[in-house]
Amino acid sequence: MVDQCSLEPFGNLKRTKGLGELVEPQAKKPMLELDGLSVRFGQREILKDLHVSLSGRTIGLLGPNGAGKSTLIQTLVGFVRPSAGTARVFGHDIRRGRGAIRPLLGYMPENDSFVANMTAVAFVRMMGELSGLPHDAALERAHEALFYVGLGEARYRLLGTYSLGMKQLAKLAQAIVHGPRLLILDEPTNGLDPPARKRMIRLIQEMRDSGELNLLICSHLLRDVEETCEEVLILKQGRIVHSSNLEAERAANKRFVELETFGPQDGFAEALAGLGCECESAGLGRIKATLPEGLEVREIYRLAASRDLQLRRLNYRRDTLEEIFLKAMEG
Amino acid sequence: MAVYKRTYKAYDGALTPAWSRFLILPRSAYGYVMQSKFLVAFRMACFFYPLGCALFIYLAHNLSILKAMNFQGAQFLQVNANFFRYFCAFQGSLAVLLTAFVGPSLVAPDVANNALPLYFYRPFSRAEYVLGKMSLLLGMLSIITWIPGLLLFLIQWSLAGSAWMQENSFIAWGIFIGLLVWDVILCLIALALSAWIKWRIAAGGAILAVFFAGAGFGAALNSIVRTQYGSLLDLRQVIGLIFSQLFRDDTAPPVPVANAWTALAVCAAVCLWLLAKRVRPFEVVK
Numbered sequence: 001m002v003d004q005c006s007l008e009p010f011g012n013l014k015r016t017k018g019l020g021e022l023v024e025p026q027a028k029k030p031m032l033e034l035d036g037l038s039v040r041f042g043q044r045e046i047l048k049d050l051h052v053s054l055s056g057r058t059i060g061l062l063g064p065n066g067a068g069k070s071t072l073i074q075t076l077v078g079f080v081r082p083s084a085g086t087a088r089v090f091g092h093d094i095r096r097g098r099g100a101i102r103p104l105l106g107y108m109p110e111n112d113s114f115v116a117n118m119t120a121v122a123f124v125r126m127m128g129e130l131s132g133l134p135h136d137a138a139l140e141r142a143h144e145a146l147f148y149v150g151l152g153e154a155r156y157r158l159l160g161t162y163s164l165g166m167k168q169l170a171k172l173a174q175a176i177v178h179g180p181r182l183l184i185l186d187e188p189t190n191g192l193d194p195p196a197r198k199r200m201i202r203l204i205q206e207m208r209d210s211g212e213l214n215l216l217i218c219s220h221l222l223r224d225v226e227e228t229c230e231e232v233l234i235l236k237q238g239r240i241v242h243s244s245n246l247e248a249e250r251a252a253n254k255r256f257v258e259l260e261t262f263g264p265q266d267g268f269a270e271a272l273a274g275l276g277c278e279c280e281s282a283g284l285g286r287i288k289a290t291l292p293e294g295l296e297v298r299e300i301y302r303l304a305a306s307r308d309l310q311l312r313r314l315n316y317r318r319d320t321l322e323e324i325f326l327k328a329m330e331g
Numbered sequence: 332m333a334v335y336k337r338t339y340k341a342y343d344g345a346l347t348p349a350w351s352r353f354l355i356l357p358r359s360a361y362g363y364v365m366q367s368k369f370l371v372a373f374r375m376a377c378f379f380y381p382l383g384c385a386l387f388i389y390l391a392h393n394l395s396i397l398k399a400m401n402f403q404g405a406q407f408l409q410v411n412a413n414f415f416r417y418f419c420a421f422q423g424s425l426a427v428l429l430t431a432f433v434g435p436s437l438v439a440p441d442v443a444n445n446a447l448p449l450y451f452y453r454p455f456s457r458a459e460y461v462l463g464k465m466s467l468l469l470g471m472l473s474i475i476t477w478i479p480g481l482l483l484f485l486i487q488w489s490l491a492g493s494a495w496m497q498e499n500s501f502i503a504w505g506i507f508i509g510l511l512v513w514d515v516i517l518c519l520i521a522l523a524l525s526a527w528i529k530w531r532i533a534a535g536g537a538i539l540a541v542f543f544a545g546a547g548f549g550a551a552l553n554s555i556v557r558t559q560y561g562s563l564l565d566l567r568q569v570i571g572l573i574f575s576q577l578f579r580d581d582t583a584p585p586v587p588v589a590n591a592w593t594a595l596a597v598c599a600a601v602c603l604w605l606l607a608k609r610v611r612p613f614e615v616v617k
Contacts, residue, residue, distance in 0.1 A: 074612075074613060077448075077452045077612075078451075078452070079448070079451065079452070079611075079612040079613055080613075099454065102452065102453060102454040103346075103453075103454050105452055105453075107448070107449075107452040109445070109448050109449070111445050112444065112445055113444065113445045113446050113448055113449050114444050114446060114449075115440055115441060115444055115446050116440060116443075116444050117363060117440060118359075118363070122359065126355060126356075126359045127449060127453070129347070129352070129355045130352055130355055130450060130453050130455045131453045131454065131455075132346035132347050132349070132352065132454065133342065133344070133346065133347070134344070134345060134346075134347055137342070137344050137345075141342060148338070148339060174449060176339065178342055178453075179340070179341035179342030179343070181341075206338070206339060207339045210338065210339045210340070212339060212340065212341040213339075213341065
């Protein structure tokens with residue numbers, strides 16, 4: 001019991017590192033920085049010169065199959081060495097500071113990962129001890145973690161007898177037992193039925209809202225990311241094609257409206273542009289427009305009336321994550 | 332994160348020293364290994380020969396009792412280097428069997444269940460993992476090999492006196508070094524095969540095959556090429572050569588003992604290479 005580790009909420013002034021060293025508050029520091037990060041497997045370049053700085057509490061990692069999401073996670077965890085560039089997790093360089101990063105991490109892999117002939121509580125306790133928790137504390141937190149994820153009643157069962165959803169929860173329990181500062185979840189809702197998925201999302205949201213840890217969530221399911229993440233990073237063929245703060249985008253009222261018209265609409269889009277709107281025709285009489293500051297919606301009604309054009313629907317809406325994703329994929 | 336509160340809470344308590352964490356693996360695995368009644372019985376059986384040896388030593392130093400019992404062969408009871416060499420050979424053979432029973436359950440379950448990433452994303456290295464898994468088997472083998480060997484040596488010393496001890500101290504070193512080297516080699520073979528063969532029964536069979544097939548190939552090589560160097564493929568002959576050196580056997584060895592040491596070093600290097608290739612947090616598919 002030589003070293004102290006406090007994994008208190010991000011930005012706490014009295015946070016200490018693994019060996020009791022006092023560190024500066026890191027609230028303003030980015031959680032994750034990629035600095036020209038490239039990863040190559042043989043001749044194949046998987047990640048290509050990634051540059052980004054992310055400081056959100058929950059970051060969603062999106063991309064189609066083969067985009068390099070899992071490779072990025074494995075690089076951050078330290079399983080894969082970058083071929084060029086580097087990345088920093090809480091300011092620690094992954095090339096030189098791997099020893100400092102690992103105690104801060106919790107990782108839930110995508111695939112089944114467990115020891116089949118162990119009970120859940122023995123397994124989670126062992127994982128806690130390997131992270132440095134003393135035996136008694138590890139046992140106590142193993143029980144707590146299993147209760148927290150909803151496996152309290154099944155904690156003395158062998159992991160090999162668990163269903164897919166229970167295995168996912170057991171993986172989550174081992175990832176949080178040691179109280180990490182960054183929890184990396186690779187496809188956390190993979191293979192879960194709707195109630196189990198809902199439960200997993202609720203757990204992620206609870207952990208996010210507890211303010212005790214940061215999350216990096218890799219998922220194919222845009223809805224999962226949309227429900228849980230503040231920032232999103234979209235990869236395509238090993239490159240970053242989009243990075244944005246969803247909270248900021250949600251907060252920013254771009255006055256995006258969708259119109260559905262009926263009647264002669266020749267020149268209507270141009271007339272809207274004359275009012276300062278950015279327009280895009282979606283076909284079949286539908287128009288997407290971003291209204292400029294100061295423009296009232298009644299001006300659009302007037303314009304349509306003057307052209308004898310029926311406005312059958314007018315919706316205010318923002319870009320959904322799906323649209324952001326699809327745009328990024330098109331680009 | 333109390334059970335009744337069901338909320339997430341970070342951990343802010345003390346941490347254990349990093350150097351001691353490899354000991355968690357044998358502690359966790361020991362209980363599971365000892366669930367097998369057969370294994371418990373086998374380990375008990377492994378102590379019969381050392382107990383017999385202890386009785387032999389006692390009787391050898393109490394010839395008056397034997398003479399009183401009118402025992403004629405008392406003059407053949409001699410506790411010398413050969414006595415301990417036979418002990419090492421016998422217990423070394425039992426160690427092979429114990430390795431075949433325990434070895435497959437070391438790494439194979441972790442590889443089969445893809446558990447290795449869960450170990451290695453923590454502050455826990457691959458070397459510590461191998462050391463932890465190895466220490467379980469090494470401990471179990473030590474208990475049936477060099478530890479009882481040294482106890483027998485101590486019994487003999489206490490009964491024969493310091494003069495015998497000064498004359499035969501090389502026996503103690505022979506028991507310790509020879510059996511420890513043998514145990515380490517067995518552990519490395521068991522770990523390497525357990526890492527590459529996921530099916531336990533097949534892994535156990537492969538461990539035994541290393542010894543029997545090696546002996547077979549060695550004998551075939553010796554007869555075809557008319558050399559003695561084929562013996563180096565038979566690990567039991569190799570360790571036998573090393574014991575002959577450690578126990579100061581005057582008989583000329585069929586191949587230089589230095590070659591036997593080299594063979595063991597090569598075997599250990601191959602095992603470590605196999606482990607380095609397999610004990611990884613993820614599988615590289617080419």
